[in-house]
Amino acid sequence: MKTLDVCLTPALIPLYDVENYIVVVIDIFRATSSICYGIENGAEAIIPVSEVDECAAYREKGLNYLLAAERNGEVVDGFDFGNSPFSYTPEKVAGKTVVLTTTNGTHALHLSRSAKRIVIGSFLNLTALCNWLKTQNENILLVCAGWKNNFNLEDTLYAGAVVEQLKPSGFILDDPAIAANDLFQLGKNDIGQYLSKTSHGERLKKLGIERDIAFCLKIDITTAIPVLEGEKLVRLV
Template sequence: MLDTTRKITVCLSPALLPLHDIKNSIVVVIDIFRASTSMCYGIANGAEGIIPVAEVSTCAIYKDHGYLLAAERNGEVVDGFDFGNSPFSYVEEKVKGRTIVLTTTNGTKAIHLSREAKKVVIGSFLNLSILCDWLQKQKEDILLVCAGWKDNFNLEDTIFAGAVINKLKASHQKEDDASIAAETLYNCAQPDISTYLAESAHSRRLQNLGIQKDIDFCLQVDTLNVIPVLEGDRLVELKEY
């Protein structure tokens, strides 16, 4: 039976976050291409933690203190940094046992703006099912925050939000038009999300950067069994299942 006391809403852009009830929700931050995917992959590969910071200059402060530094702007690694937000930089041999300090164009900003939430967790297609299984067990409203691209709406984050809504339809009621739209877009993009997204603005941007393999990687479903959760200043693996 539908438990109508639990609600799910979608924030389509960080610029619209002031309209949402962050404090009384579990927030899922979504930045499919590529920050939230890489965060999940890095945590799954043994990174001890990922510290999201808003500015490149803040990231640089951590230099020479044993951290791995990752900085991305406009889809590219910032000069002088170990790596950006390509998931292929977050493999076990690079990140196991390490703490990463990360700044990205959109994803880390969305995390910072959401930090008053009851909990902030990270979603990607790679950890879709375990994330939804966990969300389904929580007695809280859910706010899905699409990181977008420089405050613009984007398709891939919205379609992922729709995938979450679709999986939670037995436990959570769609509360706003954005959640209805996200689920419709997900249903339309199925069964071939990759083809649907090929025309999207960010896909085109990433294709221009020559990173089609990153796109393909980010659209894998359920390859991981971890949920990054914000604890204090850093994302760590959620332990309580």
């Protein structure tokens, strides 16, 4: 029987034999939501990089690159944009390659590099992703990007939503998967309301991005599944 495990923070990735899993990277506010939206909207590729400097280096490679850099929830000075999903509309990204560095999401992605396959999850592509995962016959590890290497509620709740769709397929769940699914049960009727009590929700509100938050909680508005091919996230076909 296959296992469905949830890694609650990037700091815990070393506890898993990542090479035995398909990994789903989750950073709901806002990196993986924006990646799903950008790939859906025709971005040719999104290149996740760890450091702001690596991102800036693409400036010299030509006009086809859009440079996106976010630190602590804000766009870094001198970059085209950060990780607000509203920067990933068809008008802005179709046919372009976006080079993206964010606080938590790219970190989780890089630590998962030895996985059988790495795909990107968000509420936007929830059901499309789950339907694909069901066909794979592999162990699945849901990696929550969290906040500064620690647990956060929004990524865990999303992991619980994935568990909810996959558990009828008979996976063995680890304790974090059980907990994530139980938290999803508590929050599912109004995820925005549930998350509004968290520290991160408070912090993001202060940054004036309530509109982004509401958008990142929209379920099933996209069907593209971003997958890592080499160094690039592209649309799974």
